[in-house]
Amino acid sequence: MKKKVTLKQIAKELDVSIATVSKALRNSKEISEDTRDKVKAFAKLYHYRPNNIALSLKNRKTKTIGILIPEIVHHFFSKVIQGIEEVANKKGYNVIIGLSNESFDKEVINMEMLANGSIDGFILSISKETLLKHDYHHFKETISQGMPIVMFDRVVNEIACDKVVVDDLRGAKKAVIKLIENKCKNIAIITTMDYVSVGKLRTQGYIEALNEFNIESNPNLILKVDDKLVSEDYIDVLEKEIMDLFLKNPDIDGVFAVNELYAITVMKVARKLGKQIPEELQIIGFTDGVLSRHAIPSLTTVSQHGNEMGAVAAELLIEKLESESEDEQVRAVVVETELIERESTK
Amino acid sequence: MKKKVTLKQIAKELDVSIATVSKALRNSKEISEDTRDKVKAFAKLYHYRPNNIALSLKNRKTKTIGILIPEIVHHFFSKVIQGIEEVANKKGYNVIIGLSNESFDKEVINMEMLANGSIDGFILSISKETLLKHDYHHFKETISQGMPIVMFDRVVNEIACDKVVVDDLRGAKKAVIKLIENKCKNIAIITTMDYVSVGKLRTQGYIEALNEFNIESNPNLILKVDDKLVSEDYIDVLEKEIMDLFLKNPDIDGVFAVNELYAITVMKVARKLGKQIPEELQIIGFTDGVLSRHAIPSLTTVSQHGNEMGAVAAELLIEKLESESEDEQVRAVVVETELIERESTK
DNA sequence: ATCCCTAACGTAAACGTTTTCGTGTTAGTA
DNA sequence: TACTAACACGAAAACGTTTACGTTAGGGAT
DSSP: OOOOOOHHHHHHHHTTTHHHHHHHTTTTTOOOOOHHHHHHHHHHTTTOOHHHHHHHHHTTTOOOOEEESOSSSHHHHHHHHHHHHHHHTTTTTTOOOOOOOOHHHHHHHHHHHHHTTTTTTTEEEOOOHHHEEEHHHHHHHHHHHOEEEEEEEEOOOTTTTTTEOOOOOHHHHHHHHHHHHHOOOOEEEEEEEESSSSHHHHHHHHHHHHHHHHHOOOOOGEEEEEOOOOOHHHHHHHHHHHHHHHHHTOOOOOEESSSHHHHHHHHHHHHHHOTTTTTOOOEEEEEEOOOHHHSSSEEEEEEEEEHHHHHHHHHHHHHHHHOOOOOOOOOEEEEEEEEEEEETOO | OOOOOHHHHHHHHTTSOHHHHHHHTTTTTTOOHHHHHHHHHHHHHHTOOOHHHHHHHHTTTEEEEEESSSSSSHHHHHHHHHHHHHHHTTTTTTEEEEEEOOOOHHHHHHHHHHHHTTEEEEEOOOOOOHHTTTOOHHHHHHHTTTTEEEEEEOOOSSSSSSSEEOOHHHHHHHHHHHHHHHOOSSSEEEOOOTSSHHHHHHHHOOOOHHHHTTOOOOOGGEEOOOOOOOTHHHHHHHHHHHHHHHHHHHOOOOESSHHHHHHHHHHHHHHHTTTTTTTOEEEESSOHHHHHHHHOOOEEEEEOOHHHHHHHHHHHHHHHOOOOOOOOOOOOOEEEOEEEEETTTO
């Protein structure tokens, strides 16, 4: 087991100074061609690679991006990571991942672990618990220490930093308008509690769309699911609530669901009730994941372009990291949604 | 913007030496209680946190685990990451992620990027291209430099390192036996090319199960899908091949698919052919992802326990990292599969 | 007064780089 | 011959820690 070779060892072996070896490897013309070749040959032979940690310490930058997200077993978030990783890698950066599991404490701890030199900047999406508590001190502190943050999807106005969001409101609106145009008369929405910013915006889009067509929104058709506890039987609760909704409102002929799972569950309930999709009931979801694509019938959905969001976020962050200027202005990029029509609508 | 405070600054401010500050913060009894308190108060006030990079350099360990996987938008892999992250975090480790996208070159580059000091050890699953090329020099080199590797799922005999695998053969066997017991007479398998070790093993399990019941395997019922190119219309090709299989063998009444997507596609084809599931056709998949759970009808599947695999892998790695002894023996852990019965079988 | 011990602190090396600023040798020029 | 310039290289500092090993001053014992 030959340990990693260092400049010092090469220097000793070749009887030159460490500085000479370093310069030779970096093609400094200060060093004679002779020595340069000798050093390079030796380095190659022993697979010399500069130690990243030492470089990080010297340069005060790690070339590493920290990603902090609520969960990873989730199509949207993994798409975002993929997007980040791709552009990060292209620009010579690595990504390090922290999972908050929607917990405030884990979010804080993870941030502190990473903020102490391990990374150059954050890309993150806020946990539900943090959104509930309205406690953002860890973000503020991190920023005030000079470490840039880019937030995506779940963002918050209180923090001044770059943001990448989806046009949730307009995306939702587009979906509902589609249903209206498809002759749906009673459109329900399955959404989250309002503290989840994206859920709130999507609900708002739903209402605006209805208003635009002079339909007054019916509170009975708005189902806000409390998803704080993601337990095993969570799905069952969800299904029951949706079933209730349908039993109480048998004339529902269109549903807009703010995520895939809700949409699929609606399909399941519809099937149990013997409602034909899309003839008797049309459904549109949000987030274009595997479920939407492979459901039978496949699901019309509002695509969030997670990949692109990640890519944009990474670009924003890296740009800020590599720009000399201390421009304190924050940018907000809105990634357009796209309505992907499939079999669950006419 | 107050930059991160260092020992040096604290020392200067308090007019003591750096060493004194360091010792005071670490509760060395070498330092008087007076000074200790003073230093600690000051450190707390300025939110002092030791710089991880400096610590890494000094200790020659980064407390970071490198994960190298083919893709991340994939239920199984993200489950594994989740498992790894959980135990890693519990033991004070971070995880850094590299994606190979099934490409040999990206795998090698990513390894080299991470192996130069950024991490203490690897947990990885080999890319398809690497498996095809049989070129494992990067693994060997990394190991020979003293950096431990734990492989999971897609492993290879040529490399001596810890491994965590699933009992692919037995899992497949269990599934097929289930079909046999459920009175299926013509059981097909949708599998991958043989170079994917897990595909090969699962195919073997299929054959062994048949043999055990004195059924001779019919080559016409074995569909090996070439999934080298994961293009957009890949699904269409897949569907067409499966459709062909059914048209040529209309008496198929049971299918074992080596992954979720294949299984779902079989369901789609069956629907088009008007075959009732599970009455006329029973299906079992592999990997327990969202698709299996939420498909209609839901899919009976062999669960791989990705979470557990990740957790075990992390434990193996960390144990090796923290053990003084240079025990060169390699361990192989087999994580049991589990047949989860749902609606796609009787 | 001398010796020694101990408490409390400082010095310096080390981890592996890069880079600035010498410094010594050689060759060229007047 | 004497001076300068170019060349090739080395020494040392710096990044932020930890720690083995001084060093100093004071006090108690002899």
